[in-house]
């Protein structure tokens with residue numbers, strides 16, 4: 599990682615969006631999910647830890663989404679602009695974001711506020727924090743967590 603580029607990004611507060619050619623390193627998630635999902639390799643261990651703890655607390659988490667390609671994000675945004683970022687601008691394209699749901703329920707089924715509260719409570723212990731709490735332009739998404747190796751480092755670093 600080029601520290602000058604990092605510094606430049608931090609100083610300029612440059613755009614948080616990536617181009618269509620951006621491809622992060624990826625690894626397949628081997629925990630609970632309904633389909634093949636890839637995330638950045640450094641998320642695997644924290645996710646395992648979080649899932650283990652959620653299960654220990656009686657929840658049945660399932661990974662709903664991880665890395666998304668530019669094309670996939672474009673399709674999702676076209677279909678649902680209110681709930682999804684434009685292509686290039688989603689944390690999912692960096693491979694650092696995950697959507698977690700509960701076995702047997704969809705991600706948009708906040709049937710049990712206790713489960714979402716548990717996710718928000720335990721996530722930060724593993725570097726995974728809820729991105730959208732409903733105070734910005736994007737509606738609250740209690741299932742969407744983004745990984746930051748060091749909490750204070752902005753996620754724009756993952757674009758490098």
Ligand SMILES: [Zn+2]
Nearest residue numbers: 695696697742
């Ligand atoms: Zn998400």
